């Protein structure tokens with residue numbers, strides 16, 4: 001069996017992994033590169049997967065972040081694409097919005113994706129793949145246990161152990177993912193060791209405190225970061241403040257999908273308690289205060305102008321506001337500056353979607369991985385200095401690794 005990382009051995013995002021036996025070939029993730037990457041996605045091709053004659057049993061998408069799914073349209077027709085059921089529905093909404101607003105996006109193709117079932121194996125030739133839910137800032141994300149030729153490979157996808165499902169993760173690894181021959185792990189935080197990580201529940205506690213201290217609260221957060229949105233929503237309900245969104249069809253539709261597909265009360269977004277922003281709400285907002293899940297758009301800007309004595313919670317990665325970072329987003333910085341000029345106070349409240357170095361070490365230990373291949377990292381070599389048992393193999397892009 002061979003493992004090849006086409007892209008992403010030394011960068012965060014855009015990772016594409018191939019696992020191949022003599023009679024089967026699968027690809028894990030087909031995402032776009034993040035803005036900080038050096039090369040261009042457009043030039044990226046894989047023979048038999050994106051060009052030529054289809055020669056691939058399946059492409060498996062671990063989660064709906066653009067750096068894992070964004071190039072799905074390049075996959076040759078005829079090759080089945082798999083994703084989680086809820087992830088597929090959420091991504092379908094994202095693609096519909098792109099199509100309606102920018103004439104981009106392909107919700108029809110997303111609709112043809114096949115779906116993972118947790119713990120239910122899929123068979124591609126002699127490769128058996130079992131998906132397990134993993135904790136990440138994308139909802140309905142998966143790690144994949146791949147078994148073939150008597151070997152066990154675990155591909156973590158992007159993961160962490162401090163989100164809403166974080167406390168369960170160690171026991172999931174214990175139960176299903178021991179005796180691993182090759183662990184392919186994400187290593188985002190290997191180059192961000194100084195970044196302080198709080199749990200999503202801690203973020204919820206801090207949001208609760210901010211809601212108590214500030215009558216009017218706006219927040220900027222990714223529309224698909226469901227764990228953080230659920231913490232904000234639950235804090236707003238606890239404080240008896242209306243939870244307001246600004247784009248009815250889009251954000252509400254995503255929250256509805258989550259509520260329908262989840263049994264957990266934590267993800268139960270009650271439509272009766274969610275308001276879609278409009279001037280008609282100003283009286284209610286003035287009286288009771290509010291939590292407004294905004295976007296960096298004109299509607300939110302107008303709402304901020306109407307309630308300038310507010311707190312703006314910036315709940316995204318700080319790198320987007322940092323002028324020296326390649327992923328710096330002028331649009332976001334302009335928006336935050338505009339809010340500050342209006343009179344808003346600013347709070348930064350965010351937690352990472354990625355495993356800390358300690359969490360990566362823990363997974364290496366629980367899985368008993370004999371070989372560890374780091375991907376999705378700007379500093380994969382750092383893994384060598386962590387005292388991990390097991391053979392650490394830092395691959396180059398396109399290098400073949402034979403599993404023996």
Ligand SMILES: [Zn+2]
Pocket residue numbers: 012013014065067068158376
């Ligand atoms: Zn990623």
Ligand SMILES: [Zn+2]
Pocket residue numbers: 063065068136138158353
């Ligand atoms: Zn991700």
